[in-house]
Amino acid sequence: MQVVVVPEADGAGRVRVLPDGPGPSVLPDPPGLPDAAGAPGAAGAVGAPEKVDDLAAWMAATEAAHAPRWVLPAADALYPDLLEAGVRLSRCHDLYLTEGILLAFAGLPGRPRNLAAAWARLHGLPEPDDPPPASRTEQPALFEADREPLPAGADPLDAAVAVYADQQRRIALVPQPDRLRLLVAAESAGALAAAEMRHHGLPWRADVHVELLTSLLGPRPSPGARPRVLAGLAEEITAAFGLVGAPESRQVNPDNPASVVRAFARAGIDVPSSRAHVLREVEHPAVEPLLRYKELQRLWVANGWSWLDTWVHGGRFRPEYVVGGVVSGRWATRGGAALQLPRALRTAVRADPGWRLVVADAAQLEPRVLGALSGDRAFAEVSAATDLYTTLAAEAFEGNRDHAKRAMLSAMYGGTAGGAGPLLARLRKRFPLAVDYVEQAARAGEEGRMVRSRLGRTSPPPSEAWRALAGSADPATERRSREAARNWGRFTRNFVVQASASDWALTVLATLRRRLANTDAQLVFFQHDEVLVHCPAATADRVAAEVTASAAEASRLVFGDTPVRFPLQAATVDCYADAK
Missing domain, CATH: 3.30.420 (Nucleotidyltransferase; domain 5)
Known part of the structure; x- marks a missing residue:
């Protein structure tokens, strides 16, 4: 009906x-x-x-x-x-x-x-x-x-x-x-x-959140002031550059990237930016407090006291989800940055008395999706393990898990820097169907064609400006044309995997929602490959079993009779932080 x-x-x-x-x-x-x-x-x-x-x-x-x-x-x-x-x-x-x-x-x-x-x-x-x-x-x-x-x-x-x-x-x-x-x-x-x-709403202990902020940043500051710990780090940074007592115009403002770059230049160190990955390559006594400042300042601005006042009410965090908010089918949120919660804040996500949290997380979802999409039987055998990268390392990389992971990410994202090229070549030789699947998608993108996920979600076509550049016969733009084609090919290469992973994860959510319909369990959080259920303690075992069953059902619905294994590991905890 x-x-x-x-x-x-x-x-x-x-x-x-x-x-x-x-x-x-x-x-x-x-x-x-x-x-x-x-x-x-x-x-x-x-x-x-x-x-x-x-x-x-x-x-x-x-x-x-x-x-x-x-x-x-x-x-x-x-x-x-x-x-x-x-x-x-x-x-x-x-x-x-x-x-x-x-x-x-x-x-x-x-x-x-x-x-x-x-x-x-x-x-x-x-x-x-x-x-x-x-x-x-x-x-x-x-x-x-x-x-x-x-x-x-x-x-x-x-x-x-x-x-x-x-x-x-x-x-x-x-x-x-x-x-x-x-x-x-x-x-x-x-x-x-x-x-x-x-x-x-996601169960949220405001008192735990405040305790965490106080322990890391000091007491709540007055409006316009830095928290005490950040103020101390700012002084430490200024001292590391030898600028204590200098005119205010010469002192370092760690919130201002240009001020940090200038301070390093005066110390004889040329840095292109004040980004964390740049600073980690620099040897200077200011680097450590700067990195610590950046980490804590991000917590204060993104999830500090003001965030708590705005988004948590009655013991619940209620973000507004945007279904299909990303072209790949992943969700987004409006306000609250629910999908970018710092790991430290997971300690504030706690079940109500008499209730539990069932936290389910798919292990290495995208590589498994590639195995199912490509029909590579050899790769499907690797997916039988819960830690796919460890088995992949034993199969093709002399037990080096880091090499196996870099090769897999290179295949899915198109990167070849940092020695990834030879590792990708080894992966291609061992699992040709899996690697060829994403390389065909990359070639489609380089030619300006659309690609689709397993269920039919479709990549956007490139812009008219891209087509004009890609179709130009001017030798002066040849390098830019090739670069634009490669960049779009990297996008479509990853799209077929990431969007198909979204197909699977969304189908898991739909089937789990249906399976929990006649229970008191509540779906309270979903992001990419992770789902949280808040349920009475007496039903937690059943909920965990339904999570496992939903993953198996979604795998059949999306990929048919695939030998690829999609483990969705469920942990029953009182605190979200304990699930990891």
Whole structure:
């Protein structure tokens, strides 16, 4: 059963029940789906538009009776309000996210994805730009209507039905539609999971966070002042350059890169920048306090007291996730930098009393993905080990794990500096199919062609400026042309692996969400190849087992009958920091 929903003001909405068809999902149905799931029943007559005064209550009743596939203009604009009203959806088709996938597949990644734009394209009309992201910092009135105004004369519900039908038509026309259906289903499930993770929040002990900041930086400083430890390091840096008592214009400001570069120049040391990797190559007594200052200053600015005041409330950190926020399919966040949390702060992520954290982390995901993509049987045998690099080292690099890892990263990222070239040649000789797979992707990029992930997520085409440079016959631009081609080839080389890894990880998230639907467990964090579940202690063993089962199920769905092993190691802990 499929139900198209368009929210309206004051908690109302309009809905239309559609007959079952070749839906976007090849994921299994949610557990406990009623036998009458395909019948309209209380949900209303098939095909008849219906006005609903209390949309949240209507959707809750329909979800309980039929668990339909909800067709939503954009889940992130509607689902947070439903969660606040106590309504959880089992599955959906997100028109906005699907439109983005299909536009990219067609080589049109920059076009607007909103419902109004998709409807306009169907009718040859100008496409309105995507609206700015809705802020969730303050609770709005239930449902924000008219965020995506349609062209004059268009009915929002009819437009949603038409766009949904067109998306299904376009999916059916691709060479392997089931893969693209799985990607759409996983992306849409990801949108639901993202809203739920923000709703539940990541358990966060503010007192532990403050204690950590105080131990590393000293007491909270007054506005505009440096923390005590940073102020002491700044004095130590100035002293290391022999500038104590010098005029203020000559003293070193460690927050100002130009000031640091000038200080080294006065000491007879030429450095191109004050970046940490540059300073580590310099011998000078100021280097150690400078590096320490940089590390602590980054913590203070990115995750200090102000961050804690802004983002942690009621014992929860609630970032706003952006599903598919990166072209490879990885997520991003708006504010809070949830996907760049320093390892030191993981100690503040602690389960509630009587609850546990189940932390699952995929081991060496991208090399395993390459093995599955390429069908290299010899490489698949290496993947049987939990530590792939150790086995790879024994197979081809005389037991040198560092060499094995550098060769693998060189294959996936296209680097040959620092002696990686000979190591890559050895990897190519031992595993020709795996290396050839990424090299074909690199050649496609160098020629300006698009490449796709396992499920069909598509790389953006290069710019017109790139094409003009690459196609130039001017000998003066030949070097720049070759360099541009190689750079884009490195991008497409990695895209096929990283985007396919995103396919797998997102499918794991979707299957795990489905498996945990009838439990008290809460998905609370997801990034790239890692997922956190907050659950009652009594259910932790079951949750860990479901994590393992989800990884196996996702591997079958995404890669079929592959011999490559994808271990997703689950640790049950009270504190996130203890999982590593």
